[in-house]
Amino acid sequence: MKNSADPGRYIRKVKMDGQENISALKNKAKKPVIGYLCCFAPPELISAAGAIPYRISGKAGDDNSAADAYLEPYGCSYVRNIMARAAKGEYKGLDGLVISHSCDMVQRLYGIWTYYHPFPYSYLFNVPHQTTPWARRFFKRELHFFRESLEEFTGCRVSDDRLKEEIYLYNTNRQLVRDIYQIRSDDPDRAKGSEILEILLAGGNLPADSFKKLLNEKKVLFAGRSTARTKKKRILVWGSLIDDPVLFKMIENSGGSVVADDTCIGFRTWENDLPITADPYEGLTDHYFINFLCPRTDRGPGLQKYDYLLERIKKYQVDGVVGYCISFCDPHKFDYPDLRDLLKEKEIPMLLIDDNYSFEPAEAIQTRLQAFLEMI
Amino acid sequence: MSGSEMSRGRRHLETTRKMKDMLPRFFMRMLERRFNNEPLAWCMVGVPPELLKAFDLLFEWPENFGTMCASRLVAPKFIEVANNDGYSSELCSYVTNTMGYCKLFRERGEAPPESPLPGGMGTPSFLLGSGFICEPRWKWFQSVATRFFNVPVYSSDPLAPPWDTDPHDPRIEDHYLTLLREDLAGQIEFLEQQTGKKLDLDLLREILTLSHKALAYWRDTLALRRTVPTPMGSTDYFHAIIPQMYLVGDQEAVDFYREMYEEVRDRVDRGIGIVDEEKHRLIWFGLPPWFNMGIFNYLESLGAVFAYESTYNVGDYFEVDLSDPLEALVRRTWQRAIKMHDYGAEAMPELCNPAVFGGFAGSNLLNELIADYSLNGAVMHLTRSCRAVSFGEVHTKNRLAKQGVPSLIFESDMTDPRLWSDAQIKNRLQAFLETLDRNKGGRLYEE
Numbered sequence: 031m032k033n034s035a036d037p038g039r040y041i042r043k044v045k046m047d048g049q050e051n052i053s054a055l056k057n058k059a060k061k062p063v064i065g066y067l068c069c070f071a072p073p074e075l076i077s078a079a080g081a082i083p084y085r086i087s088g089k090a091g092d093d094n095s096a097a098d099a100y101l102e103p104y105g106c107s108y109v110r111n112i113m114a115r116a117a118k119g120e121y122k123g124l125d126g127l128v129i130s131h132s133c134d135m136v137q138r139l140y141g142i143w144t145y146y147h148p149f150p151y152s153y154l155f156n157v158p159h160q161t162t163p164w165a166r167r168f169f170k171r172e173l174h175f176f177r178e179s180l181e182e183f184t185g186c187r188v189s190d191d192r193l194k195e196e197i198y199l200y201n202t203n204r205q206l207v208r209d210i211y212q213i214r215s216d217d218p219d220r221a222k223g224s225e226i227l228e229i230l231l232a233g234g235n236l237p238a239d240s241f242k243k244l245l246n247e248k249k250v251l252f253a254g255r256s257t258a259r260t261k262k263k264r265i266l267v268w269g270s271l272i273d274d275p276v277l278f279k280m281i282e283n284s285g286g287s288v289v290a291d292d293t294c295i296g297f298r299t300w301e302n303d304l305p306i307t308a309d310p311y312e313g314l315t316d317h318y319f320i321n322f323l324c325p326r327t328d329r330g331p332g333l334q335k336y337d338y339l340l341e342r343i344k345k346y347q348v349d350g351v352v353g354y355c356i357s358f359c360d361p362h363k364f365d366y367p368d369l370r371d372l373l374k375e376k377e378i379p380m381l382l383i384d385d386n387y388s389f390e391p392a393e394a395i396q397t398r399l400q401a402f403l404e405m406i
Numbered sequence: 407m408s409g410s411e412m413s414r415g416r417r418h419l420e421t422t423r424k425m426k427d428m429l430p431r432f433f434m435r436m437l438e439r440r441f442n443n444e445p446l447a448w449c450m451v452g453v454p455p456e457l458l459k460a461f462d463l464l465f466e467w468p469e470n471f472g473t474m475c476a477s478r479l480v481a482p483k484f485i486e487v488a489n490n491d492g493y494s495s496e497l498c499s500y501v502t503n504t505m506g507y508c509k510l511f512r513e514r515g516e517a518p519p520e521s522p523l524p525g526g527m528g529t530p531s532f533l534l535g536s537g538f539i540c541e542p543r544w545k546w547f548q549s550v551a552t553r554f555f556n557v558p559v560y561s562s563d564p565l566a567p568p569w570d571t572d573p574h575d576p577r578i579e580d581h582y583l584t585l586l587r588e589d590l591a592g593q594i595e596f597l598e599q600q601t602g603k604k605l606d607l608d609l610l611r612e613i614l615t616l617s618h619k620a621l622a623y624w625r626d627t628l629a630l631r632r633t634v635p636t637p638m639g640s641t642d643y644f645h646a647i648i649p650q651m652y653l654v655g656d657q658e659a660v661d662f663y664r665e666m667y668e669e670v671r672d673r674v675d676r677g678i679g680i681v682d683e684e685k686h687r688l689i690w691f692g693l694p695p696w697f698n699m700g701i702f703n704y705l706e707s708l709g710a711v712f713a714y715e716s717t718y719n720v721g722d723y724f725e726v727d728l729s730d731p732l733e734a735l736v737r738r739t740w741q742r743a744i745k746m747h748d749y750g751a752e753a754m755p756e757l758c759n760p761a762v763f764g765g766f767a768g769s770n771l772l773n774e775l776i777a778d779y780s781l782n783g784a785v786m787h788l789t790r791s792c793r794a795v796s797f798g799e800v801h802t803k804n805r806l807a808k809q810g811v812p813s814l815i816f817e818s819d820m821t822d823p824r825l826w827s828d829a830q831i832k833n834r835l836q837a838f839l840e841t842l843d844r845n846k847g848g849r850l851y852e853e
Contacts (some may be wrong), residue, residue: 075731098800098805099798099804100800100801101646101797102788102793102796102797102799102800102815104788104790104793104817105793105797129850131568134540134755134793134794134797135793135797136543137755138753138755138793138797138798139755140568141568141569141751141752141753141797142752142753142801143753144570144752145569145752145753145801152570154568154570154571156565156567156568157583158563158565159537159541159544159561159563160537160544160563161467162559162563162588162589162591163562163588164584164585164588164592165585167584168565168581168584168585171581172581175431175577175581234792241798246715285625325545326541328544328545328548328561328563329548330548330559331547331548331549331550331551331552331556331559332551332552332556333552355494357496358496358793359497360497360540360541360542360545360793361541361545363493363494363496363497364493364497364542364545364546364548364549366492366494367491367492367549367553368549368551368552368553370492384494
């Protein structure tokens with residue numbers, strides 16, 4: 031199992047060099063490319079303003095020491111990884127940077143990054159933590175401030191009709207992702223979790239219409255695959271942001287199939303369409319704030335906040351849950367004990383992988399996954 | 407604790423030493439009321455204490471309870487219980503201290519015997535959280551109410567504009583002030599529901615008047631620390647924040663801070679410092695190690711004093727019109743946030759703090775502080791479990807370096823003494839002071 035447990039092998043295979051990718055996009059589209067992190071500032075608005083939204087990602091397992099000049103060692107390893115990439119100039123090709131105030135660490139990243147490495151355009155999209163009526167109103171006003179800032183930067187006015195066109199396009203992509211999810215659910219050998227994640231990651235760095243093309247191609251490919259329909263344990267992955275397929279591959283190599291998830295670049299983004307409302311900002315508020323199920327938003331006390339997850343587990347016939355927490359990820363680490371106990375009560379096995387965004391030591395993680403899959 | 411490397415802080419002021427009598431009296435009064443089954447609120451810093459007073463509420467501050475558990479060296483037991491329950495050791499140790507305490511409390515049906523307060527923290531009737539500074543503070547109460555006490559929760563959610571947004575733009579101001587006003591209204595509605603009482607605005611105004619009077623004395627006392635030699639030390643400073651939490655709005659608090667001001671003023675007039683020879687005047691960043699406040703006395707023994715602490719600082723900007731007390735609370739919050747914002751908030755957490763203290767030093771404020779307080783070095787406590795306060799210290803270090811002011815970052819924690827490495831930390835502090843001795847460019851040594 032030595033080779034299959036080598037995360038570096040997977041990472042090198044999947045990752046493209048960020049800088050080249052940004053340059054290629056700019057040259058091709060002749061549009062500004064705006065990097066964004068986290069899921070609260072709608073990329074639909076960036077597209078509608080005539081720019082290309084580009085999802086910022088880390089390089090799992092990379093040396094983070096370039097971040098030491100700016101950030102403390104005791105902080106989210108993902109954020110440190112991004113800062114290290116920024117410090118090495120890997121994102122300097124971006125025309126702009128949008129970070130949503132999802133968690134504390136990302137909010138701090140915005141300030142430090144833009145202080146030391148300013149962009150022609152940058153925006154911190156502020157997001158309340160409560161879902162009160164006044165928090166909702168704040169979010170909607172914030173959307174308009176964001177739109178205005180984009181308009182000022184690109185010189186392109188965002189009409190409601192223009193925005194709705196983008197929402198339709200993005201919803202088409204959401205439907206295509208769900209179609210692929212369904213193919214996977216019916217037969218996980220047809221579309222592996224790791225393959226789907228690779229596609230979603232690629233989509234974060236593509237204009238929406240190019241992503242639509244890619245999804246259509248992959249949907250046809252997956253639907254046409256003939257498989258042996260082997261019986262594998264069906265796994266749901268819950269937790270912090272995962273922007274590298276290595277964990278999914280380890281699960282697959284251990285005899286499991288990732289059939290569902292509860293992560294940012296997964297179900298949280300793709301499970302539901304953005305509602306088309308007369309005032310498009312109402313739909314954006316519902317989709318990107320009220321209904322976006324990141325634990326950084328307060329859903330109140332009690333376990334009913336996990337009802338959606340129990341339903342998903344049932345719908346996708348999940349045999350076990352693998353939790354993934356990046357070190358110092360407060361929102362997920364707070365939720366873990368309650369979720370673990372709830373799943374135990376429901377007799378759904380759970381394994382937690384605590385990681386510093388390196389997927390190392392790979393052998394140890396792989397062994398734990400194998401033991402977990404054997405157990406269930 | 408026999409054989410421990412930890413030591414309690416020795417205070418320099420008669421006024422702060424007197425707290426040892428004053429606070430137990432207060433806690434006994436609270437305990438008596440608890441026995442009468444009056445509703446008890448657990449609160450976060452960020453909840454205006456004046457509101458609690460206006461509702462005549464019994465209250466506990468789990469964060470402050472954490473500091474007491476730390477200073478009595480009982481926190482490790484509670485933290486360990488929480489860690490074993492699945493709460494990561496990376497999480498805020500104030501939180502894990504509380505979660506362990508709650509678990510033991512539930513198992514025993516009463517406060518664990520190690521609890522520092524008489525009767526520990528009692529069973530809460532409801533929880534008042536706050537999103538000020540960090541998300542663990544509202545996640546914390548969400549978890550307490552999910553896991554241990556099934557009681558209602560209200561968490562206020564004060565957001566502040568990002569560092570590169572102009573808060574003086576009337577549209578931006580309105581955007582944020584609207585949220586602050588509506589959030590405060592929600593908090594008051596919740597308190598009215600829980601207590602069955604209507605908020606008495608006249609009473610709130612009176613409380614705010616007393617509160618601000620006490621804070622004005624506190625602010626003026628801190629300004630006296632510009633004097634060389636500095637008339638009070640960090641052990642006094644960090645202990646003197648407690649009446650702001652428990653007694654704010656009481657005449658007792660006004661008397662305490664007035665007495666303290668008068669004592670410090672007198673020391674200034676007579677040229678009395680806290681050490682015989684003040685070799686180094688420093689600024690402190692971060693939370694203190696509550697389990698080892700004696701570290702400040704250790705530094706004093708080497709001739710190093712802190713004249714300014716960035717944490718818990720009230721600053722000098724809370725004068726507001728009290729005719730509309732609710733608007734006064736909103737304006738106080740905003741005014742202080744904007745002042746900090748204007749000083750450079752690029753490395754800051756959420757700044758909007760509806761409570762009375764919790765300051766940070768914006769990066770541009772450093773220039774003023776260094777000049778006004780004649781500072782020649784900075785010490786930063788990087789607390790492993792509190793990123794909210796310690797994140798930004800590297801940036802502050804960078805800013806200080808640009809001004810030729812040396813600084814030291816050392817690592818430990820605010821609650822958990824197991825993260826304290828005494829010999830190593832003292833060696834580093836000592837070496838740092840030697841560096842300062844050699845740094846003739848420091849302001850103290852300018853000809």
